[in-house]
Amino acid sequence: MEAKRSLLAILTILSFLSISTAAGTRKIRARKPCKSMVFYFHDIIYNGMNARNATSAIVGSPQWGNRTILAGQNHFGDLVVFDDPITLDNNLHSNPVGRAQGFYIYDKKDIFTAWLGFSFVFNSTRHKGSINFAGADPLMNKTRDISVIGGTGDFFMARGVATLMTDAFEGEVYFRLRTDIKLYECW
Amino acid sequence: MEAKRSLLAILTILSFLSISTAAGTRKIRARKPCKSMVFYFHDIIYNGMNARNATSAIVGSPQWGNRTILAGQNHFGDLVVFDDPITLDNNLHSNPVGRAQGFYIYDKKDIFTAWLGFSFVFNSTRHKGSINFAGADPLMNKTRDISVIGGTGDFFMARGVATLMTDAFEGEVYFRLRTDIKLYECW
Amino acid sequence: MEAKRSLLAILTILSFLSISTAAGTRKIRARKPCKSMVFYFHDIIYNGMNARNATSAIVGSPQWGNRTILAGQNHFGDLVVFDDPITLDNNLHSNPVGRAQGFYIYDKKDIFTAWLGFSFVFNSTRHKGSINFAGADPLMNKTRDISVIGGTGDFFMARGVATLMTDAFEGEVYFRLRTDIKLYECW
Numbered sequence: 378m379e380a381k382r383s384l385l386a387i388l389t390i391l392s393f394l395s396i397s398t399a400a401g402t403r404k405i406r407a408r409k410p411c412k413s414m415v416f417y418f419h420d421i422i423y424n425g426m427n428a429r430n431a432t433s434a435i436v437g438s439p440q441w442g443n444r445t446i447l448a449g450q451n452h453f454g455d456l457v458v459f460d461d462p463i464t465l466d467n468n469l470h471s472n473p474v475g476r477a478q479g480f481y482i483y484d485k486k487d488i489f490t491a492w493l494g495f496s497f498v499f500n501s502t503r504h505k506g507s508i509n510f511a512g513a514d515p516l517m518n519k520t521r522d523i524s525v526i527g528g529t530g531d532f533f534m535a536r537g538v539a540t541l542m543t544d545a546f547e548g549e550v551y552f553r554l555r556t557d558i559k560l561y562e563c564w
Numbered sequence: 565m566e567a568k569r570s571l572l573a574i575l576t577i578l579s580f581l582s583i584s585t586a587a588g589t590r591k592i593r594a595r596k597p598c599k600s601m602v603f604y605f606h607d608i609i610y611n612g613m614n615a616r617n618a619t620s621a622i623v624g625s626p627q628w629g630n631r632t633i634l635a636g637q638n639h640f641g642d643l644v645v646f647d648d649p650i651t652l653d654n655n656l657h658s659n660p661v662g663r664a665q666g667f668y669i670y671d672k673k674d675i676f677t678a679w680l681g682f683s684f685v686f687n688s689t690r691h692k693g694s695i696n697f698a699g700a701d702p703l704m705n706k707t708r709d710i711s712v713i714g715g716t717g718d719f720f721m722a723r724g725v726a727t728l729m730t731d732a733f734e735g736e737v738y739f740r741l742r743t744d745i746k747l748y749e750c751w
Numbered sequence: 752m753e754a755k756r757s758l759l760a761i762l763t764i765l766s767f768l769s770i771s772t773a774a775g776t777r778k779i780r781a782r783k784p785c786k787s788m789v790f791y792f793h794d795i796i797y798n799g800m801n802a803r804n805a806t807s808a809i810v811g812s813p814q815w816g817n818r819t820i821l822a823g824q825n826h827f828g829d830l831v832v833f834d835d836p837i838t839l840d841n842n843l844h845s846n847p848v849g850r851a852q853g854f855y856i857y858d859k860k861d862i863f864t865a866w867l868g869f870s871f872v873f874n875s876t877r878h879k880g881s882i883n884f885a886g887a888d889p890l891m892n893k894t895r896d897i898s899v900i901g902g903t904g905d906f907f908m909a910r911g912v913a914t915l916m917t918d919a920f921e922g923e924v925y926f927r928l929r930t931d932i933k934l935y936e937c938w
Contacts (some may be wrong), residue, residue: 626808669832700853709905
């Protein structure tokens with residue numbers, strides 16, 4: 378009798394397990410990151426006079442803009458390409474641990490916002506591989522979330538969310554972004 | 565005896581479960597969305613005369629193009645940045661529920677096709693967060709599928725497919741896209 | 752007694768199963784692809800004289816560049832839009848099985864690197880649908896990994912890694928990329 382009751386209990390558990398398996402990707406998943414990292418990257422925009430130090434350049438602009446001064450109307454339409462050093466702390470002169478490479482494009486006339494497509498590229502003893510990002514950056518907000526859409530090498534198949542914070546800026550030439558990366562899919 | 569037979573049945577089920585777990589991400593998964601949504605967005609391209617109403621602008625063009633008229637050869641090479649209102653119905657003047665922000669780039673000489681990278685950005689009582697999209701848009705087809713590559717806030721870690729339909733267009737200045745979003749990964 | 756021991760064994764297995772389910776996406780997953788494919792694509796950059804054959808064009812450039820010659824400083828800042836034929840072998844004149852459509856943007860001053868956003872678009876009896884890619888391409892390396900960030904049609908919800916190899920190049924006008932696609936999430 379006892380064995381039968383136990384069997385019943387197990388079958389109940391099993392049927393529950395089957396259901397949760399069938400529900401597959403529809404179930405609510407734990408939002409606990411499998412990996413967390415913090416980096417800073419540093420962007421120095423070419424302004425016609427800083428060719429040696431610049432790490433980025435305007436390469437597209439609206440009709441009313443040009444390629445050495447960010448356009449009026451909150452830079453709407455400016456496309457900027459970058460190859461920025463990544464550091465572990467907020468010091469531009471710290472030893473870079475990788476490069477942030479890609480583009481941003483200012484996309485709103487009435488406030489500063491941008492759309493970002495870029496990668497963190499690592500090639501050191503610490504990290505090898507890349508993390509790929511995409512998303513909207515409403516840069517007047519203190520924190521902005523974008524997506525980690527993939528990764529390679531040490532970050533093979535990664536997915537997650539990166540929180541951007543403007544850590545500093547100087548005029549329209551230099552800014553520094555703190556990037557808190559939280560991966561929720563690790564392989 | 566009966567208990568033993570039941571045990572055998574359970575063990576059989578268990579071994580089946582184990583196998584399907586081992587196969588991991590290689591198994592065929594149910595294609596039932598965990599969330600479905602329909603939105604419209606409205607794009608008004610800057611043509612040199614509509615600065616007040618325009619929601620997008622040409623910011624890159626091939627050598628034979630300029631930034632106030634979409635280029636010949638099916639606009640091949642034109643890069644357009646946008647910040648378009650999102651509405652729940654097909655009326656441009658309905659109350660916007662968010663903004664579609666990003667870019668498209670016409671990429672074919674013999675017919676109209678584009679490549680899209682953009683986000684839906686929501687900040688209302690209804691939705692907070694963003695949905696990120698990327699993909700090819702062969703815009704002469706009645707329906708075109710692009711990828712939902714990630715999300716934040718209410719759409720944390722979302723993945724799925726969005727089906728685009730041109731709902732209306734007027735000359736080369738205005739078009740309206742219906743967007744049926746189906747998420748297959750929800751967290 | 753025997754039934755009880757068996758029950759205990761089953762409960763042990765069950766509790767193990769529950770644990771591995773709870774760990775969810777945090778566990779190490781098998782890195783065996785669910786689908787592997789090899790393709791080549793062919794890029795002919797517009798140089799002012801090859802309008803008939805060109806499959807791509809420079810549409811953005813830094814202040815020091817133009818749209819018919821790739822810019823100095825390792826083409827830093829050049830944005831190129833493409834619609835390239837995809838073939839199964841390394842012959843430009845083989846029957847195309849699809850189109851590679853999107854953009855690349857040279858993003859480094861001291862060596863050749865690019866950032867890519869593009870799709871493989873198929874519409875044949877063999878394949879229907881699209882595969883979407885994004886990532887950094889340090890093109891002086893023999894092999895470079897980018898991410899498969901999504902897919903539609905036959906490649907519904909695909910994720911994976913694509914390895915790029917420069918198979919040939921001629922001056923600054925033609926190059927051919929071998930693309931080894933490995934999908935690790937198939938639906």
